[in-house]
Amino acid sequence: MRKIGGHVSIAGGLSKAIENILKIDGSCLQIFAGSPRVWLRQPFAENEVYTFLDGINQYRLGPVFIHALYLVNLASLNQNIFEKSVNSLVIDMTNGARIHSAGVIIHIGSHLGAGFDSVKDQLIVSIQRILAETEGCDLILENAAGQNGKIGSLEELSFLINKVNSPRLKVCLDTAHLFAAGIDLRQTNSVSKLINDLKQFNLLSKLVCLHLNDCASDLGSHRDLHANIGEGKIGLEGLKLFINQKEFQNLPLILEVPGDNKQGPDLKNIILVKGF
């Protein structure tokens, strides 16, 4: 059975994630290992880890992904932000290893118009450093919609994956970001081209997770705006076409949709995807 789940809150404690994912009938999950909007990161408390893992085993949940905080920018030329980015990721990765996470998913960051070439060496060095300072948890690069110099086109992911060349460096593709980046997931031929590109770029074997989101913004708009499943521009048929490609069949699906009440992925969205 394919793993279908969503991003859930840990407000009130790590083990709340178990309750929250069961409530929406998900079988895999993603969490923030702290607030996504503040730098502060702390190790999970021992008893929380224990209760969490107990729930994971009892309900056969997983994989568990951690999403890094949104402030991370590994391409920042501001030394303070850069150091905070690396340090927060090291703590997320360390927490990830403790809860047997399949990896920490990151938005690489933005070159803020300076161009990928001007920051690529810094990216390679910082990714290598994060991997060297941690163990037992993978680092997962997510594709970007491309707004404001955001790094994460297939070419850029491929460059970083191949340069760093670590078995612990993986890839996550977000359907809303792909669509906003200009890849029309509603068309069979552009999905086939995407799969060919992934093979060519050496990314297909690195793919460990799909973020399944409909897209509220237009094709090629480069705007990262998630919509509920079937309520965006990709639509039910497009999302269905995408996830049922044989190359993607075994990948866990994580929803990061707003939900009907803007509380995040809900049962209704999960049920729709299960029907695919």
Ligand SMILES: [Zn+2]
């Ligand atoms: Zn995503």
Ligand SMILES: [Zn+2]
């Ligand atoms: Zn997004």
